[in-house]
Every structure is written in structure tokens, then in C-alpha cells.
Amino acid sequence: MLHLPLERQLRQAVAAVLADADPALLRVRPCPDARFGDYQTNSLMGLARERKLNPRQLAADVVARLDVGEWSEPPEIAGAGFINFRLRPTAVARALQEALRGEHLFVQPAVTPRTVVVDFSSPNVAKPMHVGHIRSTILGDCLARTLRRLGHRVMTDNHLGDWGTQFGKLIVGWKRSLDAAALAQDAVGEMERLYQTVHAACETDAALLESARQELVRLQGGDAENLAIWRQMIDLSQHQFDTIYARLGVRFDHTLGESFYNPRLKTVVQELASRGIARESEGAMVVFFEDVPELKAHPAIIQKSDGAANYATTDLATLAYRLETWRPDEIVYVTDGRQQLHFKQIFAAFRRWQPQAHLQLAHVWFGSILGEDGKPFKTRSGGTVKLADLLDEAQERARRVVTEKAPALPEAERQEIARIVGLGAIKYSDLLPNRQSDYVFNWDKMLALSGNTAPYLQYAYTRIRSIFRKLPDSAPEAVHWLAQAQAQCPLAAAEELRLAKHLLNFGLVLEAVAQEYRPNYLCTYLYELAGHFTGFYETCPVLKAGEPERSSRLALCDLTARVLQDGLAVLGIETSERM
């Protein structure tokens, strides 16, 4: 967080040299290589180019006016016009003391908190949650947690697929071949069976297909019996969703499914039609985007030729409802990449509909989950992999490892560790790759307990906690270091200083995650933090060190544990005291 005063001073210095330079373009970032220093700015080279100035001369002029001695050694000009800063250890120590006093944990809360709606997960009623839902659920939850951690107001909303043509077939199945015992045993499995049975039969049975259509029409028309069946299907499904979300630790502020917006659909269509945004084409109501080159060939249908609305209509109604009700600054949609065109259409249609709205819209998309063969991930028999089974297997595999590595721990504790490690492994392996990459699902890699994985980070945390368990009750609290550190610089060892400096960048990384919707930045940061900690752990004895090193190192351990725990919590991953 010491890049902040450096950046502030840089802006002042540049303003003194070039009064009209845009301060927003002036940034101080961590150096890519510690040999150059701790922080750098490369902004002056861009500035020099715009104005046809000599970049090194500009850097020299700026450095001459740069007052950063409180935090940094004298800045150095390097290369084509970089300015490098090397933090003074006393400034690092000061930031650590603030954190020990509880003033911050290396995160600066947002100066202007925003209201952000995060739309994610969105499973379908009457279907089991499967691997296809995992990325949206984990990514969306992590982004919500990141934004909250930075001090923003966040509303999570689960836009359930609880309406649509599939309910015609489901109701036919429910009425004709429902197995009550199976429903009591595994409601979602039974509903899935009903749908698949009827769907397959409709291929050859035209009369059955017609029945399904009629049941759908009755449902849409408000038929009491069909509505009751439909509501029961939602309740049974919601129970399944709640079970999974509880296991994953995912929480929604709202669960407003597609059906919630049914009463608003007609109005949306009428309004778009009357405003000339949508027009009739081949019997359907269609929004054309002649002015958007990318969408010129891709108009959006908002009402089918049979008069029914579709998902574009629902999404527009949803968007408008959220805007009216919650007044957000931003809405984030977390879905897979195949819906890119759809969201471009929705956003473009919305801009034309409500051009005055100050609302940021983000489609945060992610790649597919593939099997080892590079094709969409399936079970050996070719079915979809159910999320509950996936979580079970992760925990079971983790349990075997825990039992092998820590046989002395009581059974109940090993179970709990296996839960934390197994779920952590799944989440971390999902958040670690760039979200836009296709994700190759691999049990061994996911649950590998070495390398850049959740267990490695969780293990680093337990090693720290283990030190504190060994602390005699009479030992001074870590905060006692405060008094000692006033007079002397305790961060003498290179490993200590490196670890301490890395702690400072926690907030910077969280901001990057929120800015680009990329949790993998946080994964990388935490992995580096754990790496710096183990480097420190190997070379710097803590409990056996004399004072003041001992207190200083205890403080460093305490802060590292807190950042690790907090960072993992932002990823939605728990920590354990022992492993």
C-alpha cells in the first residue's frame, strides 16, 4: 500500500513540470524484477512521447521535484525513462505496525463505494447442478467477495432457470409416470428422469408432444394444478441448490428466477415497440442494430412469432428491474463465453432503451470445462458430472491424503480438514487459470498437494499457526514488537524484508482483481506470499531467535497468516489450524 503515497507524490511532481498532464495516467506499480527496486513508474515515457520530449530528461525533471524520502530511497532513473523506487525498511516497518494496530490489513477501502449487482450460478429447476455450473458459481462468489472486501455494496442474485418450454414435458411426466418413492429419495434425479423419458418419447410420439404443448399452455395460462406442480418442482430444486451452496459457502442476497419477470415482459416489448427500438419482422418483434457493426448481422428477437417472450426479453426486464429497484452503479454477469453475442445484444438494446442510465454493464465470461481428451467434460459413461458427486470425490480424495500425512489426528478432525482441503482444491484450481481459457478438468492436478494449489497455501497457514501454538503462554504478544521497532529496524534479514514488502501489495492485487474480474491475480499473489513465507521460514528461526528478532518475526508471522487467511477467504477458501 506504500505505492499510494508514491503515486500521489508522483502526480504532484508531474503537475509541477507539466501542468496539464492527466494524473490518472500516472501510475506506480510493483517492479517486475526486484533488482530494479520495489515500485516503478513507466508512465513518463508515454507522456514524453505525446509531447515529443526526451523521456529521460522528463524523468530527471520529475525526480528533481519528487518528494518521497519518507517512504523511498532516492528514486533512480533507469532504461528508457523508468523511475524506480526502493522502499526504506523503516517505512515498511511503519506500515506493518499500522496493520498490527488493526488500522488496516494492507487494503485501502474504496474511496467511493459502488453498488454492484453480481449475477451468477443460475442453475435450472428440475435439473441436477453439474460441472457446468461450477465456474460461474465459484467465480461469481469470488468476485462478490472481492468487491465486498474492497468496501463496495454488493448484491448477489441467482437468476434461476425456473421458466420455459421444458415445463410442458416435465408436467406431462409428473402427471403420468411420477415415482413418488423416487421423488422422496432423490427429487432432482426423479425430475430429470421424467424429463428425459418424455423428451425421448416425444421424438416418435406426436400425440405426446402435443400433450406437452398443451400442459405448457395451461401453465402459462395460470392453470392451478400445473402451477402447483411447477411450484413444487421449484421448491424441490431449491432444496438441492441450497444444499450445494451451503457446502460451497456461497450465499445469495436474492434469488429472483426468470419467472419473477413474467408480469413485466409484455410491457418491455410494448415499450421497445412504441419507441421504435423493436419492429415486426417475419412475425416476430426484433431489435436491429444497424449502427453497431458487430451486431449488424445479429438482430435480437424479443418476442417470438407465436407471441411468447424469450430469454432476451427476460434479461431486458431483469436489467430494468434491477436498475429501478437497487440503483446499482454496475451489473456483472458471470456466464460462459458462448453467451457473448447474447449479452452484446442485451447491452446494446438496453443502451438504446435507456440511454440516460449511468450503469456499467459487464459480461464476465469464462471458458468451457473439458475432459482429458479436450472434449466437453463428461463421466466415463458420457453423462454430465453432478456437482454433488464432484464435491464428494474431492473430499474423499483429500481424506485419503490427510489420513496418510497426519494419521495421528482424530478422525473427526481429519474429516473436517479433508472437507476444507478438498473444496479448497476444487475452487482454487478453478480460479487459478485465466478465466477465459478453456479449463481441462484433471483430478490429479486439481488435488495435487504440491505446487501452486490450495493445499500448499493452506499448509503455509498451518505452519504459521503451529508456531503460535508452541508459544509459551507467558511469551509477549506479537504486538509488543511495536515498542521495540520504534528505535531500530527489525527487518534485517533479506527474507524478512521481502516477505514484509509483499504483504504491502495485498490491496493493490484485490483492486486489480475487481478491475478486471480476474481472481487468478489473487491466486498468484497468495502463492508468491506463501513462497516468500517458506523462504523466511527456512532461514529465519522464530521461536529460537533472540529479541528483538523474535518479537519482530512473530509479528511478521501473524500478519502473513492474516493476509493468507483473508486472501483465501476472498477466494471462498477456508483455512485449517492443522493439516
Next chain:
RNA sequence: GCGCCCGUAGCUCAGUCGGAUAGAGCAUCUGCCUUCUAAGCAGAGGGUCCCGCGUUCGAGUCGCGGCGGGCGCGCCA
């Protein structure tokens, strides 16, 4: 046909928006447990960043053209 994304070490992938000598994990090889948890650490080898042209002080990153792969493209969501 058009659009979006991808192509980086043997394998799986990062690369913070154009910055400095391109990084990590796995795998391979060499060391390190009488010492706060070895689920660990230290070190080594390994590269035509798909190809070509361009933009500029500087390109894995931007533009154009190819090659290869994935996905999408009016009444499913």
C-alpha cells in the same frame, strides 16, 4: 461465409492493459529432516512466445495477412 476466443518450455498454464534479461507448476536430474509441520526448501537443464509484414525508443501483448484449434451466428436458454 461472418464474429469472438485461443496458439508461450516435454506436459498444463501465467504474463496487472506497450516496458527492462519471457515466468510458474508438473515431469526429469542433484542436494537438504537430531533443529518452529519435508503437504516443505535450495539448485540444474529445458523457448523460433504458430508464421510473415507493419506501427515505435521498446511487441508475447497493438494493426494487417496467413496457418491450426475451440465456440457462436432470428424465434432453446
